[in-house]
Amino acid sequence: MMTPEERERERTLFQAEREKYPHLFVREPMTDDNSLLASIGIEGLRPDRPAGYLRLMPQDFIVEEISQDSAIHTVDINADLQEVFGTDSTIYCDLVKIGTSTLEIKDHLASLLDIEDKYIGYAGIKDRVALTGQAISIRGAPRLDALRKISQEENFFLKNCRRGKGAIANGDLWGNRFIITVRTTSPLSSNQTHFIKNQSDEINETGFWNYFYIQRFGTPRLISHRLGLLIARGQYEETVKMFLTHTSERELPYFKNIRDEIKAMWGNWPEIIKRIELFPYHFHLELTLIRHLAGHPANFLGALCTIPDQIRIWIYAYDSYLFNKKLSELIATGEVPLSLPLATSFNRVDWEPYQKFLQEDEVKMPTQSWRDFPFVRVASRAWPTLQEIKIHSTEFRDNLAIFVFSLPKGTYATTYLMNFFILSSGLPLPPGISTEQIDAKATVGLGSLAGTLERFRTVLEQRQQDIDAGSQE
Numbered sequence: 001m002m003t004p005e006e007r008e009r010e011r012t013l014f015q016a017e018r019e020k021y022p023h024l025f026v027r028e029p030m031t032d033d034n035s036l037l038a039s040i041g042i043e044g045l046r047p048d049r050p051a052g053y054l055r056l057m058p059q060d061f062i063v064e065e066i067s068q069d070s071a072i073h074t075v076d077i078n079a080d081l082q083e084v085f086g087t088d089s090t091i092y093c094d095l096v097k098i099g100t101s102t103l104e105i106k107d108h109l110a111s112l113l114d115i116e117d118k119y120i121g122y123a124g125i126k127d128r129v130a131l132t133g134q135a136i137s138i139r140g141a142p143r144l145d146a147l148r149k150i151s152q153e154e155n156f157f158l159k160n161c162r163r164g165k166g167a168i169a170n171g172d173l174w175g176n177r178f179i180i181t182v183r184t185t186s187p188l189s190s191n192q193t194h195f196i197k198n199q200s201d202e203i204n205e206t207g208f209w210n211y212f213y214i215q216r217f218g219t220p221r222l223i224s225h226r227l228g229l230l231i232a233r234g235q236y237e238e239t240v241k242m243f244l245t246h247t248s249e250r251e252l253p254y255f256k257n258i259r260d261e262i263k264a265m266w267g268n269w270p271e272i273i274k275r276i277e278l279f280p281y282h283f284h285l286e287l288t289l290i291r292h293l294a295g296h297p298a299n300f301l302g303a304l305c306t307i308p309d310q311i312r313i314w315i316y317a318y319d320s321y322l323f324n325k326k327l328s329e330l331i332a333t334g335e336v337p338l339s340l341p342l343a344t345s346f347n348r349v350d351w352e353p354y355q356k357f358l359q360e361d362e363v364k365m366p367t368q369s370w371r372d373f374p375f376v377r378v379a380s381r382a383w384p385t386l387q388e389i390k391i392h393s394t395e396f397r398d399n400l401a402i403f404v405f406s407l408p409k410g411t412y413a414t415t416y417l418m419n420f421f422i423l424s425s426g427l428p429l430p431p432g433i434s435t436e437q438i439d440a441k442a443t444v445g446l447g448s449l450a451g452t453l454e455r456f457r458t459v460l461e462q463r464q465q466d467i468d469a470g471s472q473e
Contacts, residue, residue, distance in 0.1 A: 024254040041324025052421025097156035121168035185432030210387035212320035213412040220250035228318030269294035
């Protein structure tokens with residue numbers, strides 16, 4: 001895991017490169033229009049939905065984990081961040097993070113505490129471009145002074161620390177509470193707000209179609225399901241090559257150029273390492289793969305096994321793609337069961353609904369890849385086609401709409417919001433989007449973000465600089 005000094009060097013390098021080659025840091029806003037959604041299997045949405053912009057700032061997308069006992073792990077800050085009592089071997093904490101992923105924090109936290117990352121448990125992976133709170137467990141009894149040092153980290157902090165037994169495992173949660181600010185290019189019309197309110201009331205009673213949204217497919221390139229397809233075919237070199245070299249319109253031209261260089265140098269692993277080791281944060285997974293190949297040329301299966309978390313994500317993303325396609329097909333026919341099985345299963349009954357799509361993709365089940373990657377869970381799992389939701393409030397103010405709702409685990413907030421908006425994100429901003437900074441919690445009467453935002457001032461100032469640069473280009 002890279003050190004804060006290395007990350008700062010990379011950030012400084014990117015700033016210099018942006019000033020030198022501004023055209024390589026310009027891209028169109030990322031709009032999830034109906035044609036893009038169709039590429040991940042989602043079809044049938046109303047084409048006249050208004051545009052809605054997400055994640056101008058991380059605090060526009062607040063995710064607070066809800067434990068199985070209904071406790072909410074908030075993003076609120078408190079004074080006693082590092083109090084630890086008792087003598088048990090596990091420390092439980094609330095992790096509050098901003099602008100980074102749960103997996104990255106897990107790796108970094110393990111490095112800071114000098115323990116293996118397997119000793120850090122979490123219930124669910126939270127969004128990267130967001131402000132999130134969740135429970136974690138730390139085994140190995142780190143010293144209190146080691147935990148106190150973590151309070152200096154710029155993009156996360158720990159609070160409510162206490163000792164106990166056991167550990168948190170993936171899935172040990174009920175779900176999440178979301179407080180999401182959607183920015184619009186102009187105030188919504190009365191007809192539009194009326195439609196949203198009526199649709200929300202209906203969804204609150206009946207639920208909504210439980211599609212997997214684009215986060216499941218690997219932003220910004222949206223190729224996780226395609227990587228999972230290659231793995232299912234047993235095409236491991238092709239998997240590595242796509243991961244390292246595939247370019248997307250959603251990726252900055254600067255990084256697309258680097259991936260083109262990797263493609264041109266394919267097989268010369270030492271030279272590729274030299275090219276990308278200047279970017280240990282942005283290309284940390286790529287570096288892990290290539291460093292393995294530098295010592296074991298052509299061992300593509302072994303290289304993939306160095307990033308097990310990603311392999312699981314890719315295989316399950318292909319499951320999600322198949323699920324989306326089948327759900328769209330069933331909705332069109334008007335006959336939708338309450339759940340569908342996911343395809344990663346040794347039970348023929350589970351992959352049978354997708355047989356047409358599997359034949360089109362030239363995938364034979366069961367795939368050998370499930371045995372090649374023993375860390376991937378292969379089991380019968382049913383996924384609901386219609387998802388319940390607890391809608392707490394919806395407020396409209398000028399060019400803003402704030403939604404507060406709770407969802408069970410495994411469900412995407414954006415899948416709910418896509419019923420009302422054609423969602424977009426990224427820089428430069430679409431014309432008309434307000435850059436007003438708001439305290440969404442205060443607006444909806446759930447406290448205040450003031451202390452938390454002050455704690456993350458450095459991260460937010462950097463984000464503001466990116467917005468200013470992106471808006472000018």
